[in-house]
Every structure is written in structure tokens, then in C-alpha cells.
Amino acid sequence: MFKKTPYQILGLEGDFTQKDIKLAYRKAIKENPPEKNQEQFTKISDAYDSLTNEEYFLNSLRGNHFIFEVSLDLDTKKEKINNSKYLKEMFEVPFEIIKEDK
């Protein structure tokens, strides 16, 4: 099961300390109170617990595949391959007319 990494959920990357984990958690739950977004609040709490509570930490290692959420501006507008153009230039018999004589 893929799950976003706890550090990423708390918005932690690069240089930070244990103290920053606590601060990041407080900030995150302040911005996402349960009445506003219960799902996000649970995610934040779980992430924090799995970084600070031994039992949660060990449980989170079981069966969870932590991944990063990454967004990219891929150059998806690149022209698609115009296969129909090539179809006109290359012959293909549509039905199975080339058959081995029995």
C-alpha cells in the first residue's frame, strides 16, 4: 500500500530538527482542524505519531510503502504521433488475406 511519507505530510524537507517536527505538526493541525478537514487532520496526526511514538513508528513500517507526492509540468502537449499519416504511406491488408496454403 502506497502512503505519503510522514515527513512530507508535515511539510518537512531539507534541514530540520526534532523541534521542527513538533512545530510543523502544530502548524499543520492549526491549518487543518478536524471540523474543517477530518481526513487531512487524521493524516497529519498519524504522520506525527509515526515520527514520535515508537509503537506507531514500528506499525507504520509494516506493509506501508512510503512515497513522495511529486508534481511535474511535463511537456505533455508534445505533438502526438500522427500514425494515420503513416498508415497512408505503408500498405497493410486489413483482413487475413495472406494465408499459408494448406
Added chain:
Amino acid sequence: MAKKKAKTFPSKELLSLYNNGNYQKVISKTKQFDVEGITQNDLNHIICGSYQKLSYENFQNGDIQRAIRDVDSLLLINDKEEYRLLKLKYLLYIEYFTEAIQYAIPLLTSKIDAIKKETAFVYLLAKIYNKEYDLEAEYLKILPVSRKNYVLGFLEFYKDNIKKAIEYLDKANPRLKQEKLALNTLKSIILNEEISVEIDTKPLYNFLAWGNEKNLQSTKNSRIIKTEIVKQFNEKSKNKGIENLLALKHSTTPEIILEAVEDKVKQIKLIYNNIMILIEKRKNVDEALSQFLKYQDKLVTLVESVNLLYTLFHQENDYRVEQKLLPFFKKYLELHQNKLLDFQLEYLFYFILHTISVPDNMKVNIAYVELAKSYKMEHIIFITQHILSMHLLDVDKHKEYFEKILGSSSKFIGSIVKNSFDILNRTDTIILAQETRFIEDYKNKLYVIIKAFAQIKNPHKKNKKLILDVSQILANLLQTFKMSPQNQVIYAELVNIIEHYIEYYKITPAELAIDIKALFVAFSTKKDIKNLKNHNHYNDYKRMFFSMFDQEESKYDFDESDYDFIIYKKNFIKHLESGKNPIEALIGFALMGKNFYKNFLNIFRLLTLMHEKKTLTFNFLHELFLSMDININRDKEIFTKIIEEYAKIDLDTTVFVAQYILTLIKGINTVWAMNLIYVYLELFSKYPLNKDEEFQKNLELFYAIYSKGKFTSMRIKYNNIKKMFGEIAPKQKK
């Protein structure tokens, strides 16, 4: 001059070549030799068959020029319309459309309907490809509906009327599944749609849809187009790979990530994700590990990167890569130590020392151990390696680590300590089979561990279970060695600390493992009770096999109630010392277990203590028997046995207790009463005892009962007593 006769070739061998698919050889043999034993017709049939197969094979392999040459050879032998139709199709494939149109015309008037229809179909397609869009209605008319719609659809497509083309193609409804599939792919290509699922369809469609060149016929156009289209597909697959990776659908190659993504941090995150996908989706841990090792320098900058290793080694932990990962762990700790809490560091070092590094690779292991020391993780080294290898440190060091481990409430630490001790626990079955020097070494190390353990007075209150587990294992291991006078000190240390824990954690007897109970009994009785003769390798297997049975019990010549007796004994002595009635300390003892004999033997041990202190009286015994609900009529046979047995251990107390018991049988003139007296009297014959007044009284009683009852069954015993103590008998008779 006579013409040189060609060599001959047997027809059987020719047929064999044909049947084995060696068509090229068939052709060459018929050119070189006269084939004997076959008619010309049959030979032609074989040659034609061979050319036909060869041309098909060449066509399938994309070499249409050769396929046409084969058909031309075929036509030299037999100018059948069927073969000409074949050549016509090849001409189309080789994109000789004008030639194809001309070649088709004679066939369009064929008398064979199937040939005529097939030719019309190919002829019309050739015209479309040749951009001659005025298709003859007479030929369209003879086509089956599906083919007619196909040709019309294709015509519209060439005229760039895509909508109309699709309408016709929709009406073309071939019967065969493969043809339906091909038609759908064709429609997708015409509409320039994404074809997500790769299917096995016509080579050209495969190529146009996914860039797959397999079986693509090699023609002038295809060669030019192929280069261009393959280039485009490569470009596309890069994006596709990244798209799939972002959607966590599929892994890609790190090279594509590095090429397609400019942002360095995103590159690393995507390499990380890619490895996770390899593990989770593709279960390709080998590739995942190899990517990790290749990009560890980049990955190490992420605090999450160690998760990849946890996940990887959870799947499979038999990788010999410990050396390759050493720089990673060094750098990782350097970069991220401040982000990790103690338990995370402990877990990381447990993982390193338990999973990554193994002590048999000494050089690397030392490097990892040094790394652990530099992060003050000696206690993890102690748990993962020292306990198991019984690495000898001094008692103080062991004590320090035990204090740290047992003073911590960490469940994880508790569980790994338990695991290590569990493994250690198995060594008792093998150590005695080793050479003496190993046994001595093992014993010394064990003593150091026990001595250190015995100094831990205040373990964490949550560690009751762990303390019990460790105590049990040490108790078991210690009892592997005979209790010599010098070993008694170490026994005492372990017994004392366990007794301390019993009070510290308020442990009840029921919570104590059999090994601990056995230790107490062994120490108290100064007897080795662990049954070492059963401990060999064979029995290990047997124990594993019969694990459903309580094998622990069989390790000892031991009854569990022995331990309970120790508790009663302790209280009994306390009562005696404090002047309280010691019988109060025994309340409940008689109710324990069903073995009265066993219980009474234990009580006897207490009586010995009292007798030594000259505090044992008939009144006390009277009270004791009452409190234990002892009934002489009911328990008589047991008493004969107790007197016989216990006399071997403590003769004085036995005699005293027996004299009390015999007071209970006054007025009972039965055989069992005589038997009881007999056992008592016999003691005076077996042992050098002073035949005091009590003895005289009981001897007289024996004779009195015998003379009253005239028990013939007692004659032998009566005669024995007479032999032993004869003179007194007549006196009794007076």
C-alpha cells in the same frame, strides 16, 4: 558420348526433409539430384509446397523480395491462379501498386469465384493506395459486405473524410475475433487515439500504435518511416514513463527520470518512488536494490531514504551488500541524526547490526559496530551481537547495558532482547556436546551475564514480562551445569535477584516459568534436577516435532508443587522465627495438588527444620494433622511409605513422627496397624538407633496385636521381629 548421369537422391530422405520443414534443402536437392522412387507429379507437388512455404516464411520475416522470388519459381513450375493471387498480394505489400493493378486484371475474370472475389478486394485496395479513387462498382458489388464497407471506409479515409470513413468501418463487421481487433486498432489509428493496452494485432498496426517493429515488412517506405516513427516513440515513452511513475502505475528507469526532470530534488524523490514501485508493484527487489546502490549518494539526502532499505530488506534479507551500504549509513546519520528520535536511532542501528551487517564478515562488522558506538548505541550492539555470541565484557559493562535496556520501557527493545535471549536459550542443548574448553568458556561468559543481571535492582515497572523471560532463560542455562560448591554462589545470585523481582513486581507463583521453579528447587535441595541426559541433538528434533507436548516439563525430574513448597517453606520459617504458629503458614498447602504423599514429604522437610531446633512436639503434629485433614485410617498406606522413604533422609525426624503416628493407632488391632508398627520397628534393625521407651512400647504393641488377631499373613513379619528383637516378646506375653 553418353551424357553423364546425374546422381540420385532417395525420395524417402526428400520427404523426411520436407516433413521436417527443411524446404530450402528440398529445393536444392531436387536441383542437384534425380530423385528416385517418386512420380514427377508427386515431386512437383513437394517442390511447389516447398516454394510456397518458403515464400510464406520469407514474407513473415519481412523479406517480401525473397517471398516474390519464391512465388516466381513456383509459377515456373505451375502457373496456377492461386499462386498468381499470392504474387499479387506480395506486390501490394512491396508497394508496387501500379504493377499490382495490372497483374490483377487477368485474375478479375477468373472462373473461380473465390479467386475473383479475393482479387477484386486486393485490386480495389491497390487502386486506393495508388490514389485512383474511381472504384469500379462491378467489383465492389461482388465483395462480401464487411469487405465492401472496409474498402469504402478506406477510400473515405484516403480522401480525408474521417467521419465517413469511420461510419463505413463501423459497418464492416468481420467475423473473426482477430480481425475485429485489427479493425478497432485501425479505427483508433485513423482517429489518432491513444491505444492503452498493447495487443497482438497486425504488424503494421502494432508498429503504428506502440512502435513495436516485430514482423514489420521491410519495404522502401517502411524503412524511411520506421526511423522517424521509432524516434518519436522513444520520445513519447520518456514522457509515458514519467507519467506512469507520477501516477504510481509503473516504474521506469532512473536514466529517464534524470533526463526528463530538471529539478534535482524532484529527481531524487522520483528515483525513491521508482524503487518503491519496483518493490511493491513489480516485486523486483533485485532491481530495486541495484537502483538504490547506484543512486545512494543522491537518495541519502532524503531522511525517508532509509525506509527504502527497511522495505527492501523486509522482502528479502539475504543480500550480501553490507559493505556497499556502509557509506550510505555514515552519511545518512551525519545528515539526519538531529531529525531522529532515540527510538528511531535504536531501530536504525538494530536494523544495521541485525539485518545489514553480520558478525561473520568481521572487517565490515567492526566498521558498523564502531559506527554504532560513535552514536552511543552500545546497548544495541549488546542485544544484537554480544548476547548471541556471548561476547565477554566485564560485569560492569554488561550491567551498564542491562540497566539501559531493562530501565527502558521500549516495547521494541524488549522484543529484541527477548529474541536474542530466546536464541541464546537454545545453546544449552548443544554446549555440552562441545569440547571442555568451550564448555568452560561458555560457563564463564554465562556467569558474567548472570552476575551483571543480578545487579539490576530497579528495572522499568513495565518490564515485568521481559524480566521474567530473561530470568527464565538464565535459570535454564545455569542449570545446564552441575551444582558444584563453586557454582552455588552463582545459583544464589540468580535466585536472590529473581526473588527480588518476585517482590518488586508482585509476581505470583503461577506466573513463574518452570525453569525458575526448577532453579529454586535445585538451589534449595542442592540437587541437580535438570535432566541433561535428554539433551542431545536428536532430542532437539524430537522436541521440535512433538512441540505440542509440554517438553519443558520433561527437562526436569521435577514436580511443580516443589516450587510452591518453597514459598510455604519461606513463610513457615518466618512464622517460626517470629514466634507465630507456623501451621498458619501452611494453610492452603494441603489443598494444593492431589498428591498427598508428595505434600507430606514436603511437610516432612519442614518438620526436619523444627526437629533440629527441638521445637517439634506431638502437640504440634496433632495440630498439623488436623489442619491438613490427615486421617490415619484413610492415609495409613502412605505413612508406611513415608516412614520408609524419609528415614533415608532424616532418620531422627522420621522416628519422632512415626512415634506420633503410632499413638494414633491405639486400640486398632488390624493387619495395617501391625504393618505400620513393623515399618517403625524395622528402622531399629536397619539403623543404629537407641531402643528407647517408645520403641519398647511399640514393640510390645506389635506382639499384642499379633497375639490377639492371630493374623497368619503377619507370621513372617512376626518371626522377623522375633529374630530381631526376640527377648522382649515373652515379657509382653506376661
